[in-house]
Amino acid sequence: VSLGSQHVPASELLDNAVVNLRCIDWLKMETMDFADHSADVNSYALSRPLKHHEQIDFFMSHSWHDDPEIKKAALVEVxxxxxxxxxxxxxxxxxxxxxxxxxxxxxxxxLPVYVMACKEMLVLCGPTYTKRLWCAWELFTLFSFSSFKQAVSRVHITVLLTQKEREKKQKMMTAYAREHPDEVFRRGTIPGSDPLMDSLMKFRVSDAHCYDPNEEAKLRSVIAAVGESRFEQSIRAAAKAVLSS
Incomplete structure (x- = not known):
C-alpha cells in the first residue's frame, strides 16, 4: 500500500512530517475539552513545533468515545x-x-513518524478503545517499527475506570492477596480484575471500526496486506507482554 498521497511523493511526505513535528504541553492540554473531538485551526494552535533536539514524551493513543472526565482524571495522574x-x-x-x-x-x-518521535506510547484503555480501529493501528505501528522488547518498554497502559470500578477492583485485589500471600502480581492486576485489559488481550479486527467508512476501508486494506491474524496476534501479545512486564 502506497504511503504517499496522490500529489506528494512518499519521501517528501516523510521529510515534511519530520520537519513539521508538533507537540502540546501539558499545561495547555489540561485546559482542553475532551468531550469535543472536533478539530479546527484553534485546536492546531494549541500545539507547537518541537525545540531543537526535543523529543515528545507521550504519544497519546485513545478513543474519543470514552468518558472524557475519567480520561482527564487519568491524564492528570500521569x-x-x-x-x-x-x-x-x-x-x-x-x-x-x-x-x-x-x-x-x-x-x-x-503515523509511524509521529509514533517513533515519542519516548512512550500512553494507551488510555477505556470501554471503546478496542472498538476503534485506529487505536489498534497505532499500537500495531509501534510494535512494527521497534523490537518487541523495546516496544513493550515504551508502552504505558492506563485503564480508564470509574470510582465504583476502582473500588471493586481494589476489593478483588485485597481478597486475592489474602488467598495467595506468596504470589507477586504485577501492575496491580490479577486474573479477571481488568475486563478492559482482557478485551485488549482478546482483540479482534472484526469488532473494531472507524467513524468514516471510507477511512475504515483503506485501513482494512492495509491490515489485509499485513495479515489479519498477524495484526490481531500482535495486539494481543503486546497487551499480555505489557501486563506482565
Missing part, C-alpha cells in the same frame, strides 16, 4: 507522576492538535 519524576510537565502528541487539519490525510499516512 502528568503529576511525570512531574514528580522529571521535575517538569510532560509533552504529548495528540492527533486533534498536532495534525494540520488542512492536510489531515497526509498527516495520518505518516
Amino acid at each position: 502528568a503529576r507522576e511525570f512531574y514528580e519524576s522529571h521535575h517538569r510537565w510532560p509533552t504529548f502528541w495528540l492527533d486533534k492538535v498536532c495534525i494540520d487539519q488542512d492536510n489531515i490525510g497526509d498527516g495520518l499516512k505518516v
